[in-house]
Amino acid sequence: AQSVTQLDSHVSVSEGTPVLLRCNYSSSYSPSLFWYVQHPNKGLQLLLKYTSAATLVKGINGFEAEFKKSETSFHLTKPSAHMSDAAEYFCVVSDLRDTGNQFYFGTGTSLTVIP
Amino acid sequence: KAGVTQTPRYLIKTRGQQVTLSCSPISGHRSVSWYQQTPGQGLQFLFEYFSETQRNKGNFPGRFSGRQFSNSRSEMNVSTLELGDSALYLCASSLFTGPDVYGYTFGSGTRLTVV
Numbered sequence: 390a391q392s393v394t395q396l397d398s399h400v401s402v403s404e405g406t407p408v409l410l411r412c413n414y415s416s417s418y419s420p421s422l423f424w425y426v427q428h429p430n431k432g433l434q435l436l437l438k439y440t441s442a443a444t445l446v447k448g449i450n451g452f453e454a455e456f457k458k459s460e461t462s463f464h465l466t467k468p469s470a471h472m473s474d475a476a477e478y479f480c481v482v483s484d485l486r487d488t489g490n491q492f493y494f495g496t497g498t499s500l501t502v503i504p
Numbered sequence: 505k506a507g508v509t510q511t512p513r514y515l516i517k518t519r520g521q522q523v524t525l526s527c528s529p530i531s532g533h534r535s536v537s538w539y540q541q542t543p544g545q546g547l548q549f550l551f552e553y554f555s556e557t558q559r560n561k562g563n564f565p566g567r568f569s570g571r572q573f574s575n576s577r578s579e580m581n582v583s584t585l586e587l588g589d590s591a592l593y594l595c596a597s598s599l600f601t602g603p604d605v606y607g608y609t610f611g612s613g614t615r616l617t618v619v
Contacts, residue, residue, distance in 0.1 A: 497546065
């Protein structure tokens with residue numbers, strides 16, 4: 390079985406300071422991991438994905454995430470927050486070999502950026 | 505290129521009615537999946553269609569059904585609506601089945617309100 394735990398439901402940072410959104414996963418196999426962002430009243434946009442290549446994954450808008458198998462973590466980071474980063478962020482795990490073609494979403498982390 | 509298009513954007517229905525939601529995937533994408541997003545349950549997988557066949561189904565009652573047409577467009581139907589069906593319904597498309605490799609592209613969703 391697979392699951393995702395986003396450790397913080399809300400994160401507030403000041404503009405220009407680093408962002409850290411934490412995600413731990415559970416998977417019986419070798420998972421694929423994703424981060425998606427959702428702005429208000431919008432669909433989800435893919436930020437980045439890990440699919441067993443390099444463990445440090447770079448995404449759009451300056452975000453990156455590091456896959457750490459020993460810690461079963463896939464934390465999302467950004468060196469300097471921008472006001473436009475304020476949104477809901479979802480960590481997602483998937484494994485085609487487990488239960489088929491579905492994503493398991495975390496409960497989301499709401500990021501607030503303070504001017 | 506056009507993204508994933510969902511229609512309508514907003515719907516208000518009465519308990520007991522039925523509703524049909526439509527999703528047009530990115531041109532060339534053959535996999536379409538549906539997700540329900542609610543504040544209480546988060547994002548939950550409904551089903552996936554690939555080449556007009558349902559590949560996987562989430563844990564939802566039989567009132568929720570879907571289909572995919574030969575042009576990959578998909579519809580989702582909910583019969584005998586309940587208040588708890590109020591949600592944002594998101595459609596996602598992928599080039600092939602197995603979004604863990606390719607990732608999903610999401611539409612902006614249909615906001616269904618049941619009164």
